[in-house]
Structure formats: structure tokens, C-alpha cells
Amino acid sequence: FPFRPISNGGKLKMFLLVPLALIGLLINLPVLLPVHWFVKTKIKEVEFVASLKFGFALLGFCVWWWLLASWIWDYSSRWELVIIGTLLPFISLVSLNGFLRKWKRFQTTRMLSNENLQPKYDAFVERVNLIRNSISF
Structure with a gap:
């Protein structure tokens, strides 16, 4: 706090996480649903x-x-594929979480960039800073 909009690098990371996040969603759907x-x-x-x-x-x-x-x-009898097949769902689940967090931040940025909400948000940040300053020891 205060809210920091997502940077261009964060948008790029979000864009790059989409395929892996989609794989994570599809592979782990039998547990998530x-x-x-x-x-x-x-x-x-x-x-x-x-x-x-x-x-x-x-x-x-x-x-x-x-x-x-x-x-x-059972289908391959190769331990390399077993390791890859167990790590891929885990890594893709972590990337799904990262994508969802960045997506929520992106949506919040879009919502706060609204000209009606921006002054209210700025006033809220000022009030919180005044309270912080009055409480500081």
C-alpha cells in the first residue's frame, strides 16, 4: 500500500505466463474443479x-x-518422463497462481485509472498517510 500499477515488465511476464498457466489449469482441473x-x-x-x-x-x-x-x-517405463510429468503440473500450477495475481493487479490498475475513482483513491491514500504520521512513534 499504496497501490502500485503493474509495470510494462509485469505485463510482459503476464503475457508470457498465459500458455503455461493454461496448461496448469487444464492439467490440474480434476483437483481444482x-x-x-x-x-x-x-x-x-x-x-x-x-x-x-x-x-x-x-x-x-x-x-x-x-x-x-x-x-x-505404465505407458513409457522411463523415469525421465515421470520426473518431467510430475514437475510440469507443479510448475504450471505455480505459473497459474502468478498469472492470476498479475491479472488481478492489471484489473485493479484499469479500474483505478477511471477518472471518477482516481481522485477518491488519492484522497484515501492521503487520509491513510495522515493516520500513519499521527500514529508514528
Whole structure:
């Protein structure tokens, strides 16, 4: 805080992450989709969402990646492909997370560049800075 718009390098990274993020979404969809559905339909308290997502991910991704590795081993019997086949879903999942974070920042930048919202945001930043200065020891 205050909000910093995404730089041109960040936009380039976001653009380069799109293919890997799409692969991550497609490979990990069998784990991501049931978790998303369960949280949206069954959980009413916001306090439990993060812990349930973590628990499902801890179990679900381990089982899913083990299944992928065993399928690759059954069809190829090559340990190099098993290592690549287990690392690719993990790396692509991390890139999906990076892409989503950059995308949210990009959307916030577009929203705050609106001429109606920019003065309100600047006034808010000034008020927060005044409060910070009055509290400082």
C-alpha cells in the first residue's frame, strides 16, 4: 500500500505466463474443479474456505500427481518422463497462481485509472498517510 500499477515488465511476464498457466489449469482441473464446487456450494462461513482449500489441495494434488506419474510410468517405463510429468503440473500450477495475481493487479490498475475513482483513491491514500504520521512513534 499504496497501490502500485503493474509495470510494462509485469505485463510482459503476464503475457508470457498465459500458455503455461493454461496448461496448469487444464492439467490440474480434476483437483481444482471439485474443490471450487465444494467451497461454493457447501461452505457458508468465509473463515473455513482457506483451510478447506488447503486441506483438499494437500491431499488432492498429491494423489493426482502420483496418479499422473504412475500412468506415465505404465505407458513409457522411463523415469525421465515421470520426473518431467510430475514437475510440469507443479510448475504450471505455480505459473497459474502468478498469472492470476498479475491479472488481478492489471484489473485493479484499469479500474483505478477511471477518472471518477482516481481522485477518491488519492484522497484515501492521503487520509491513510495522515493516520500513519499521527500514529508514528
